[in-house]
Amino acid sequence: MSLSDLDLGAVQLPPEATRLRQEVRDFLATERAAGTVLGRPDSWLTGWDPAFTRRLARHGWIGMTLPRAYGGGGRSNLERYVVIEELLAAGAPVSAHWVADRQAGPTILRHGTEAQRSHFLPRIAAGACFFSIGMSEQDSGSDLASVRTRAERTASGWRLTGTKMWTGGAHVNDHAIVLARTDESEDRHAGLSQFIVDLRDPQVRVEPIRLLSGEHTFNYCHLEGVELTDEALLGRPGDGWRQVTGELALERSGPERFLSTLPLLSALVKELQRTGGCSPEQQARVGRLTARLASVRQLSLGVAAALAAGRPADVQAALVKDLGTRFEGELVNEVREILPIAARFDATRGSYPELLATAILHAPGYTLRGGTNEILRGIITRGLELSR
Ligand SMILES: Cc1cc2nc3c(=O)[nH]c(=O)nc-3n(C[C@H](O)[C@H](O)[C@H](O)COP(=O)(O)OP(=O)(O)OC[C@H]3O[C@@H](n4cnc5c(N)ncnc54)[C@H](O)[C@@H]3O)c2cc1C
Known part of the structure; x- marks a missing residue:
């Protein structure tokens, strides 16, 4: 490349x-x-x-x-x-x-x-x-091939045992697609498979992981010997790595990787209008944020168009996710400086101080979820090295 x-x-x-x-x-x-x-x-x-x-x-x-x-x-x-x-x-x-x-x-x-x-x-x-993503575990986030959740063959199908972590919505969703090891293989990318698991199965135990805000969105998902029929297997046994890589491409390439905090920018502009307009300095800073947003959006659209046309865009998607997730975090800091008010999570829901507090408390996750920026940069580097 x-x-x-x-x-x-x-x-x-x-x-x-x-x-x-x-x-x-x-x-x-x-x-x-x-x-x-x-x-x-x-x-x-x-x-x-x-x-x-x-x-x-x-x-x-x-x-x-x-x-x-x-x-x-x-x-x-x-x-x-x-x-x-x-x-x-x-x-x-x-x-x-x-x-x-x-x-x-x-x-x-x-x-x-x-x-x-x-x-x-x-x-x-x-x-x-509704579905959850059952990929990450306590010691397997970036290094997903090291998952320890196992699915063992039984007379009637499979028995699934292990603990997933960061399973968004497992307490409210219907199913999770779970990545599990089905075969001990020398090649750590072989021997993985995906299963569609009913989250209401009595052998599934969900334990909350609270966000900094106290919100309950994420969970440990304990799979305590879940009995599955062959119908739960998604794809072919041993194809889990290839499948999960394709799933991650869908997870990483969308506009949610730069738009998470755009509503805060809109709320800031409304708040500046409500409180009597803005100074030239504030105006210039909002303008700079908007210009950055426009350029990341153009790149993101480019990735979407390439994928829609069937062209490979893994490296570009990683670049845009890195740029986009850094932008959405930096936007929060900029907004705090442009209009310095106290963020309050206990303020009226939907009010500016509450929206600001929500964005601040969610910010640590922006560059982690869906694969950290360090991992993305590894993908970018490997993609560029192929050209040598
Ligand atoms: C808000 C949020 C939502 C999430 N939602 C889900 C979900 O719904 N389902 C799900 O399965 N998972 C989910 N995750 C998990 C997410 O995918 C992992 O947190 C992420 O992949 C990082 O894995 P880890 O937390 O184990 O960190 P680690 O892999 O332990 O990494 C720790 C640090 O080391 C760095 N690092 C690790 N390996 C390398 C390397 N080779 N080179 C350079 N640096 C490296 C990382 O960049 C990171 O900074 C979510 C996470 C968050 C924060």
Whole structure:
């Protein structure tokens, strides 16, 4: 790969995207008026609202890229991009279906049996089936191939034992796609498999991991001898590493990797207006943030267009996630300096001090979740070295 291979080119969104964007904005205006969209930072992580999810599904905005035969929208990745960037920018409560829509659905479509596709995909598109990611463990985050969760062969299928960590939404979701070792192999990337696990199984014990804010979003997920039939196996035994790598590409390449804190910037601008306008210095700093946002968005759109066209964009996606997640964290610090007020998590929900406190308390996670920036830089370096 040479530096010119990193060039993503300018992206022209199709004309139908403009119409779609307006439809989403109209929908959001109605929701905002009803008090269901509060412009919260990190709403794709902690904005749990299954009723909102079902309303989105009725518009066809969940499972948009899944085939119509499975209840999906049969639409393009770029159309989905437009919908989700509008939802993220508005800070809409989208966490209930986020993982199901972003990665579980496409992963089941790609690797699932016909029975799994027919069962799960229509439910995902209807906003009626929510998924968690069961990858990380206590000592296996960056080094995912070292997972210790094991699935052993039994007469009727598999028995799953181990503890997953950081399992977002395991206390409220329906299923998790769990990465487990099914074979001890010399090659640590071989012998891994993925399973679709019912989170309400009595042998699944969920233990909260609280965020700094005290919110309960994450969990340890103890798999205490969960009995699974062969129907729970996703893809072929031993193909888990290849599958999980594909799933991570979906997890890392979207606009949520730079838009988590955009609602805070919007709230700052409103707060400056409310409190009597801004000084030239404040104006210049808001302008600089907006310019950075516009350039990261252009790069992110470039990644989305490359992926939609079937072109490899792993290295570019890693670069954009690194730039984007640093931007969303730095935005919080800038905003604190532009308008120095006390952040208060106990202030009225949706008020500026509360939104600021939420963004500050969530900030440590921005560059960790979905793979840390150090790991991404390793991917970038290896990608560039291939060109030598
Ligand atoms: C808010 C949040 C949400 C998450 N959601 C989920 C989820 O829903 N499901 C799920 O399965 N997981 C989830 N995770 C886990 C996340 O994927 C891991 O935290 C992440 O991959 C890092 O793994 P780790 O925490 O084990 O850190 P470690 O891998 O122990 O890393 C510790 C530090 O060492 C650095 N490091 C490690 N290896 C290298 C290396 N080779 N080169 C350079 N530096 C290195 C890392 O960059 C990091 O700074 C979530 C994490 C957070 C914080």
